[in-house]
Amino acid sequence: MDEADSYTGRFAPSPTGPLHFGSLLAAVASYLEARTRGGRWLVRIEDIDPPRQQRGADRLIIDALQRYGFEWDGEVSYQSQSSKLHEAARDRLIDAGLAYPCTCSRKMLADAPRGPLGSVYPGTCRNGSSGAEAAIRLRTNAEAVEFADRLQGPHRQCLEPESGDFIVYRRDGLVAYHLAVVVDDHKHGVTDIVRGMDLMDSTPRQIWLQRCLGYATPGYAHIPVVVHPDGSKLSKLTGAPPIPTVEVRPTLTAALAALKQDPPGALAEASLDGIWTWAMENWNLAALAGLETVADPS
Ligand code: GLU
Ligand code: ZN
Numbered sequence: 001m002d003e004a005d006s007y008t009g010r011f012a013p014s015p016t017g018p019l020h021f022g023s024l025l026a027a028v029a030s031y032l033e034a035r036t037r038g039g040r041w042l043v044r045i046e047d048i049d050p051p052r053q054q055r056g057a058d059r060l061i062i063d064a065l066q067r068y069g070f071e072w073d074g075e076v077s078y079q080s081q082s083s084k085l086h087e088a089a090r091d092r093l094i095d096a097g098l099a100y101p102c103t104c105s106r107k108m109l110a111d112a113p114r115g116p117l118g119s120v121y122p123g124t125c126r127n128g129s130s131g132a133e134a135a136i137r138l139r140t141n142a143e144a145v146e147f148a149d150r151l152q153g154p155h156r157q158c159l160e161p162e163s164g165d166f167i168v169y170r171r172d173g174l175v176a177y178h179l180a181v182v183v184d185d186h187k188h189g190v191t192d193i194v195r196g197m198d199l200m201d202s203t204p205r206q207i208w209l210q211r212c213l214g215y216a217t218p219g220y221a222h223i224p225v226v227v228h229p230d231g232s233k234l235s236k237l238t239g240a241p242p243i244p245t246v247e248v249r250p251t252l253t254a255a256l257a258a259l260k261q262d263p264p265g266a267l268a269e270a271s272l273d274g275i276w277t278w279a280m281e282n283w284n285l286a287a288l289a290g291l292e293t294v295a296d297p298s
Contacts, residue, residue: 006038006039006040006191007034007037007038007039007040007191007192008034008039008040008041008042008188008189008190008191008192009030009031009033009034009039009040009041009042009190009191009192009193009194010030010041010042010043010044010185010188010190010193011026011027011030011031011041011042011043011044011065011072012043012044012045012046012079012181012184012195013027013043013045013046013061014045014046014047014049014052014053015045015046015047015053015054015057015058015061016052016053016054016057016236017054017057017060017236017242018057018060018061018064018242018243019060019061019064019065019242019243020234020235020236020240020241020242020243021226021234021240021243021251021254021255021258021296021297021298022196022225022226022233022234022235022240023196024068024243024251024255025196025223025224025226025255025258025259025294026194026195026196026223027065027068027070028252028255028256028259028279029194029221029223029259029285029288030193030194030195031070032279032280032283032285033192033194033221033283033285034192035280036280036283037192039191039192040073041070041071041072041073042072042073042074042077042188042190043062043065043070043072043076043077044076044077044078044079044184044188045058045061045062045076045077045078045079046079046177046180046181047078047079047080048079048080048174048175048177048180049174049177050174058078060242062076063245064242064243064245067245067246067248068245068248068251068252068272069248069252069272069273069275069276077184077188079180079184082180082183082184082187083175085183085184085187086175086179086180086183087175089179089182089183089213090136090168090169090175090179092213093136093138093168093212093213094136096212097139098138098139098212099136099137099138099139099168099212100125100126100128100129100136100137100139100165101125101129101134101135101136101137102121102124102125102129102134102135102136102137102165102167103125103129103130103131103133103134103135104121104124104125104129104135108124109121109122112164115161115162115163115164116162116201117162117163117201118163119164120161120162120163120164121137121163121164121165121166122164123164123165125137126139126165133171134171135167135169135170135171136167136168136169137165137166137167137168138165138166138167138168138208138209138212139165140159140160140163140164140165140166140208141159141160142158142160142161143158144156144157144158145157145158145159145204145205145207145208147203147204147207147217147220149200149203149220149221149222150219150220150221150285151221151222151223151285151286151288151289151290151291152197152200152222152290152292153290155200155203155204156204157201157204157205159204159205159208163205166178166205168209177202178202178205178206178209179209181206182206182209182210182213182215183213185218186210186213186215186216190218191218191219192218192219192220192221193218193219193220193221194221194223194285195221195222195223196222196223196224196225197222197223197224197225197292197293198225198233199222200222203220203222221285223259223288223291224288224291224292224293224294225292225293225294226240226258226293226294226295226296227293227294227295227296228296229295229296231293234296241298248272249268249269249270249271249272249275250268252272252275253267253268253275254297254298256275256279257297258294258295258297259287259288259294260287260288260291260294261279261282261283261284261287262282262287263275263278263279263282264278
């Protein structure tokens with residue numbers, strides 16, 4: 001197969017803390033999908049937001065992935081290593097008139113209309129702004145951005161009314177998540193993204209950015225997020241514990257069960273290699289079709 005056609009997947013955790021069960025599901029699903037399609041699987045630490053990061057979390061994440069038996073291609077990459085590329089993409093968008101500086105303060109935007117994704121930028125600085133401290137916003141329009149998610153089906157968003165022109169570089173000089181993720185996935189030749197449903201609403205903005213930058217759009221499959229019995233999403237904020245890294249087999253087996261792969265009860269007793277062999281032989285991403293949430297098994 002031509003290198004350019006081959007599948008490249010990735011797992012892209014933010015180092016805001018150790019891995020929890022929800023992030024393990026994204027790792028397992030993206031890994032099994034890549035491997036069973038004969039593809040490559042990359043690990044990228046998304047360390048672009050120092051204020052939200054936890055020192056040493058990158059090592060904890062990489063160590064956990066190793067203990068669970070994941071094998072990635074090449075070295076783990078760090079998003080902060082791409083800052084030159086992020087800046088070049090920003091400058092290209094500005095030079096093409098697709099992005100512009102915005103000097104609106106939080107206070108000025110406090111009365112902005114609310115949309116399904118939060119406040120909708122009213123376009124105040126579209127035709128020019130003054131002041132030194134500026135964020136950079138990407139222009140949007142009223143046409144719908146549509147894509148067909150492999151698990152969740154067709155999805156569309158009209159960015160101008162639903163999000164407004166959105167930030168690609170923050171006022172504090174840090175690159176925004178949407179731009180960084182799009183530039184880095186392009187840099188690494190990622191063809192297919194398997195990640196949690198919590199990022200579904202970000203996808204149209206990322207596809208819009210890919211179009212503005214002339215990049216191909218990868219395939220998307222958004223897997224269910226893990227929820228507590230009360231329906232709230234499992235996250236560090238809701239006290240999701242780190243996954244165990246000593247005896248990993250029961251948790252890996254529970255991850256396969258949460259991913260609706262129906263592992264046999266005895267699998268947790270198998271060796272780690274044995275669990276992965278079973279998982280590769282039986283992997284079926286489509287078992288998650290249409291599922292938006294799964295219950296926390298613990
Ligand atoms: N770094 C993001 C997160 O941990 C995920 C980015 C992605 O998968 O596109 O939520
Ligand atoms: Zn503005």
